[in-house]
Amino acid sequence: xxxxxxxxxxxxxxxxxxxxxxxxxxxxxxxxxxxxxxxxxxxxxxxxxxxxxxxxxxxxxxxxxxxxxxxxxxxxxxxxxxxxxxxxxxxxxxxxxxxxxxxxxxxxxxxxxxxxxxxxxxxxxxxxxxxxxxxxxxxxxxxxxxxxxxxxxxxxxxxxxxxxxxxxxxxxxxxxxxxxxxxxxxxxxxxxxxxxxxxxxxxxxxxxx
Numbered sequence: 001x002x003x004x005x006x007x008x009x010x011x012x013x014x015x016x017x018x019x020x021x022x023x024x025x026x027x028x029x030x031x032x033x034x035x036x037x038x039x040x041x042x043x044x045x046x047x048x049x050x051x052x053x054x055x056x057x058x059x060x061x062x063x064x065x066x067x068x069x070x071x072x073x074x075x076x077x078x079x080x081x082x083x084x085x086x087x088x089x090x091x092x093x094x095x096x097x098x099x100x101x102x103x104x105x106x107x108x109x110x111x112x113x114x115x116x117x118x119x120x121x122x123x124x125x126x127x128x129x130x131x132x133x134x135x136x137x138x139x140x141x142x143x144x145x146x147x148x149x150x151x152x153x154x155x156x157x158x159x160x161x162x163x164x165x166x167x168x169x170x171x172x173x174x175x176x177x178x179x180x181x182x183x184x185x186x187x188x189x190x191x192x193x194x195x196x197x198x199x200x201x202x203x204x205x206x207x208x209x
Contacts, residue, residue: 004029012040017047024048030055037061042070049074056080062169063087063109063187068180071169076185079169084148085111086167086187087178092147097178107180111148115160118146119153150195157204164198166191 005027024032032055036044041061062081071079085093093111100108124130127138141155151162172179172186179186
């Protein structure tokens with residue numbers, strides 16, 4: 001792997017990503033790794049299609065509202081997402097996803113919300129208190145069972161260590177029927193990385209009050 005370029009842009013201010021796409025094409029990059037989400041990701045992909053860029057995208061937020069519609073079928077097989085969940089999860093999250101769509105007519109992509117309540121309730125139980133300072137201390141290093149398995153709030157930097165899902169943007173159907181935003185497309189799982197594999201070292205020296 002060779003990195004051939006790196007660029008930053010103002011958050012939620014760029015309306016035309018054509019100049020960025022031109023730089024990507026000029027660099028010869030066959031894949032773009034982007035932390036963009038929302039309108040920034042949707043507009044970046046739109047500009048890439050219009051600008052004739054045929055490379056791939058590695059993302060973290062493909063499932064966020066608006067992006068699936070912007071991707072459409074033209075990006076089939078060209079976009080991967082790394083996240084804690086996807087539209088076709090088994091078990092409890094799969095059930096919640098279906099219930100959410102039935103009730104609200106929208107896609108559920110924020111698995112962090114039930115995780116938040118699970119972690120908070122576990123920390124309160126451990127602290128035997130709802131006092132914010134005591135709960136924060138209990139959260140530090142907390143390990144708990146979540147909908148996606150064993151999760152740990154790493155003491156060093158308070159970053160959740162949890163399983164990660166790699167998915168591909170492709171046609172919905174078969175084993176992966178849950179289409180995104182009423183399109184014919186979905187994020188289908190490719191690989192799951194358990195927490196101990198997904199966890200990477202940190203140099204954070206978090207200062208506590």
